[in-house]
Amino acid sequence: MDPGERVTIIREIAASLSPAEWGEIDLVLREFGFSTQDAWSGTEADYVREMVSRGAEDDLRRLHAFLYSAPEPGAPRRRISSSGSTSFSRAPPGPAADRAGASARPLAGVE
Numbered sequence: 001m002d003p004g005e006r007v008t009i010i011r012e013i014a015a016s017l018s019p020a021e022w023g024e025i026d027l028v029l030r031e032f033g034f035s036t037q038d039a040w041s042g043t044e045a046d047y048v049r050e051m052v053s054r055g056a057e058d059d060l061r062r063l064h065a066f067l068y069s070a071p072e073p074g075a076p077r078r079r080i081s082s083s084g085s086t087s088f089s090r091a092p093p094g095p096a097a098d099r100a101g102a103s104a105r106p107l108a109g110v111e
Contacts, residue, residue, distance in 0.1 A: 001057045009064045013052050016067040018045035032063040 001009075017025050025044060026036040034055050040047045052060060
């Protein structure tokens with residue numbers, strides 16, 4: 001993974017997870033092999049960026065795929081809300097490469 005792709009993936013992960021509550025953020029990070037901290041004085045987005053920037057390439061890709069990929073055109077995408085619940089939105093039509101690659105966009109309307 002080149003540095004530009006890594007930065008893009010880290011930014012998108014932070015955009016998707018940072019609206020969630022701290023406990024939900026830590027749960028998702030731990031499940032995908034990332035470290036967490038008991039105390040943090042910055043924002044949720046800063047925290048997510050810091051924790052995932054330390055991660056291995058494979059862990060970054062798996063977490064990004066969990067948050068942004070849809071297995072088939074029209075299949076739902078995951079969104080983590082501030083209440084910690086997971087909701088789904090429909091993926092836009094088009095080639096799978098457009099949905100799963102570096103062109104992935106942060107999910108609109110994350111609560």
